Amino acid sequence: MGAHETSHRRRKRSIADTLVEAEHEHYLDCPNADIPIRSACILLDVILFSLASSGIHHLVETLKNSLPVLIGTLSQPAEPLLILGLSYAAWLLKTLALFMYFVWCTLRFGGSPAKLLMGLRVVDADTGERLDYVRALLRETLGKGLFGLLLINPITSLIRSDRRGLHDLMSRSVVKKVRGGM
């Protein structure tokens, strides 16, 4: 009963809320992003992410190579274990970077860094708001990862007049061109 009462006790609406709402309404009025610019974003995202990924890879490789010098005093069986640990750490770091780059950026800023640079925003197709955690995760992992590899997303985008791919449809999102970009 108490929980029911709490749900009715809404926070007082502020000017900031009104302005955020106006921003969301503006996003809905913006044109949908076209295929060439979205393709360019994918390419730029790959470039930017590969920079971060190769940085992690080289860091771990350097550590692996210098391990015999760094742990010279350790016993022999510890070395392969450490190398294995470093390989897992590299895998973990790369997954974390992938998550931060695509999911967290979409959640926090409304798009991956390349999309933000090009003036695109991923918004809710009905309200213009930023996506919530579950939808951002669904869009960027299952939607993009699986259906992107199977080429379902580009085909859906080409067929539909609103240029929404399957990953957009499953997360009820749309990519809007909010400014000139770059």
Place this chain on the structure above:
Amino acid sequence: MILLVPISPEVPKAHIPMLWPALMLLLLLGLGFLLGFEYVQTDFEYVHSLKSFFVEDESGTPKLTEEAQALLKKRPLLSIAPAKGDWDLARLIYANFLHGSLPHLALNWIGVFAGARICTTFIPFLCTLSIFILGGSIGLLVSMLLSAETSAYIPHIGASGGIFALMGTYYVYNFRYRTRYFFWFPSRNGANRTIGLKTSWFFFLDVILLELVLSTLQFLPDRIDSVDHLAHVMGFASGVVLALTLRFFQKWPSFLQTRSEFLYWIQIDRAQDEDLLQKAFRCWCEILSINPYNDQVKLHLCRLLERHPKLWDSAQRERGFAYFSPTFVRLQTDACARVICALIQNQISLPTPWLIAMPYDSIIRLAQSIARIPEQQAALFELVQGYRRAHPEGGNTERKLELLMAKLSTFKSSTPPPPPTQSTQSGA
């Protein structure tokens, strides 16, 4: 692997880097290669003939016999190139122009061309050349003395230390600004596009971070490649130090981006015959007319307009606001919002041409910044009303503004009134 290629600092077309200093440096490298080619070839054959002197230790790692060490002392390349056990200043400087092979030269040509070209926006050719030679030589020397190598008679050659010194110079001069990267994608007008990214973090990430990691390997005897990463990092560091020293002696203020702005800056008449604030305003505007991309000067202009809102006539305000482009508003929203608040609180209207040119989302962004401080919320209503008045054409923007005004009017009664003002000035 660098997939995004830095092509120039973000400057207007008139200041785009020149080609001739880069071509001159390419020519010097080509000449150095031709003059040293005979030595390089003889040296290659000589070292090849010493292969039989390599022996393997218990772990299978190849080692040099003492006899081979003595023979390596007589390498032909050591007569023109430096090594840890045998070097002098002349050979150290000449090593910047020597290359081991044509692919080595070709790769460094690309780097030198890019490095020398991007530096021309800031410094004259002689300074570029000096930094290339000095920075490169320091990089080679440090790498030569610190690297763990199998022999003290391995020559260190190549222009890469100098290239990184030029990159360090560029990093210092363009630190607070942005770099244009080449990035092609199909667009409706078919033009190639560039992308502007912050120099401070992206150039560093793109160029140096990987080198820092790889250079640490050079302290170990088992190296993963024959590239002199330590010379790269030390070249970059010495380029940074040399550029900072040059800037100090030039008295180059950190808010100037291009050489043209600096040349204007040093010829400004600093006599006290004009009102100081008026002179400052004129100077900022003139620098911005030379380089409208300079956001640091725009911030100075913002502060001037904010601190002395009543000092400027409508034409001056219009001139100043003309530089506050949508991109600048997006990047420096708070600074712009402070100027707007200062003007509105003094009952000075905002320049109409600026309001007309501003997109709706920039106004919302500014309004969000203003709304953070409750005392300034009266200015927020004025801003939106001013924007509404400047856009009487109807259509979608008008509909959105009407809706926004209706929503905001519900808050208006609860906000404190603006402070009383002594004088009122008419807007543009």
